[in-house]
Amino acid sequence: MVNISTKGIYAVAAMHALSHSPNNRSMQIKEISAMTQISHGYLEQILSQLKKSSLVTSTRGAKGGYKLSRPANKIIILEVVEALEGELFSVHENVGATVVLEAFWADMQDKLRNLFSLKLSELDQAYQPFCYDI
Amino acid sequence: MVNISTKGIYAVAAMHALSHSPNNRSMQIKEISAMTQISHGYLEQILSQLKKSSLVTSTRGAKGGYKLSRPANKIIILEVVEALEGELFSVHENVGATVVLEAFWADMQDKLRNLFSLKLSELDQAYQPFCYDI
DNA sequence: AAAAAATGTTACAAGCATGTCCAATATCAT
DNA sequence: ATGATATTGGACATGCTTGTAACATTTTTT
Numbered sequence: 001m002v003n004i005s006t007k008g009i010y011a012v013a014a015m016h017a018l019s020h021s022p023n024n025r026s027m028q029i030k031e032i033s034a035m036t037q038i039s040h041g042y043l044e045q046i047l048s049q050l051k052k053s054s055l056v057t058s059t060r061g062a063k064g065g066y067k068l069s070r071p072a073n074k075i076i077i078l079e080v081v082e083a084l085e086g087e088l089f090s091v092h093e094n095v096g097a098t099v100v101l102e103a104f105w106a107d108m109q110d111k112l113r114n115l116f117s118l119k120l121s122e123l124d125q126a127y128q129p130f131c132y133d134i
Numbered sequence: 135m136v137n138i139s140t141k142g143i144y145a146v147a148a149m150h151a152l153s154h155s156p157n158n159r160s161m162q163i164k165e166i167s168a169m170t171q172i173s174h175g176y177l178e179q180i181l182s183q184l185k186k187s188s189l190v191t192s193t194r195g196a197k198g199g200y201k202l203s204r205p206a207n208k209i210i211i212l213e214v215v216e217a218l219e220g221e222l223f224s225v226h227e228n229v230g231a232t233v234v235l236e237a238f239w240a241d242m243q244d245k246l247r248n249l250f251s252l253k254l255s256e257l258d259q260a261y262q263p264f265c266y267d268i
Numbered sequence: 269a270a271a272a273a274a275t276g277t278t279a280c281a282a283g284c285a286t287g288t289c290c291a292a293t294a295t296c297a298t
Numbered sequence: 299a300t301g302a303t304a305t306t307g308g309a310c311a312t313g314c315t316t317g318t319a320a321c322a323t324t325t326t327t328t
Binding site (some may be wrong): 004005009012013016063080084089091098099100101103104105107108112115116126127128 | 260
Binding site for chain 2 (some may be wrong): 301315316317318319321324325326327
C-alpha cells in the first residue's frame, strides 16, 4: 500500500530546511518550525525518527540542534519518506490473488520508488522557479 | 498525501474480476469473493462505493449481482482507486511552505496520476506472464 | 403467497495515525 | 555550581481506517 501522509511530507520539508543551513551548521527545532510551519511538538517526533534512521545527527543542550548526517546529494527523498512511514509501497500476500495483479502492483512499486529516488539536493535545482538574469 | 490501502487494492481486484465475466454477465459477491479472497462483508462495502461512483451497476434479489457499467477499456485504475480513497494525491496548504516544495509535490502528483492512468483492460495485456507457444 | 437468494445499509470493535504535551536528560554560559 | 536551553522519550487524546456482522430491502423461484 502506498503511504505518504503529512508526516512524510513534513519530514521532507524539515530535511529541505536543514539542507539550507549554511555550512551545515546545526539548526534548532525552533528555527525549523518557523521555516516550515510545522508545530514544535510534532517536529520533535519527526526529527527523532529521522535520527533513528541516521539521516540527521543531533547535539543536545543549549546551542544544540540537528543537522544532516550526509551531504544533501547523498540523500534521496525515498529514504526520508520511508524513515517516517516504513516501506513506501508493499504488496502483501493475497491482495493480488492473481498473477496479473501481483505483477501489476510489483511494477507500480518499482515505478513509484523510481519516482521518489530524487536527491535532496536536486529539489532546488529541479523545482526552483525560473528567474530572469539582469 | 498519497493514499492507497488495501481498500483500493481490493477494489482493483474486484473490478479486474468483473472485467473477466464472460459477456459482462452479472457476478455475485460470492463469486468475486471466491476469486479474490476478499471477505464477503468487506466486498459489500467496496462494491457499494464502486456503485456510488458509477463504475459498476447492480441488480438486487436472487440471481442479482454486479457488472461493469462501462467496457474495461473505458475505465482507468486511477478512477477505481479514487472511488474508494478519494483524491489519490492532494497537497494541502502549508505543507510545502516553500515554493520549491510546492512545485515538487505538485509534480509528483502529476506523475503519480499518470502512473495510475492505465486502463483496466490493459492489465492483462501488460502483465500477463509470458507463455511459450507449442 | 411464502421462502430463498441477493444486494443495501448501518453499527461497531480493534487498531493505527496524527498531533500535543510534559518530564527527563544533556549541554552551554556565566 | 547553577540556571538556561535543547534534545529525548514516552504518555495520551482524538479521530480515521479496516474489517466484521447483523439487519433491512428487493427480486426470483416454487
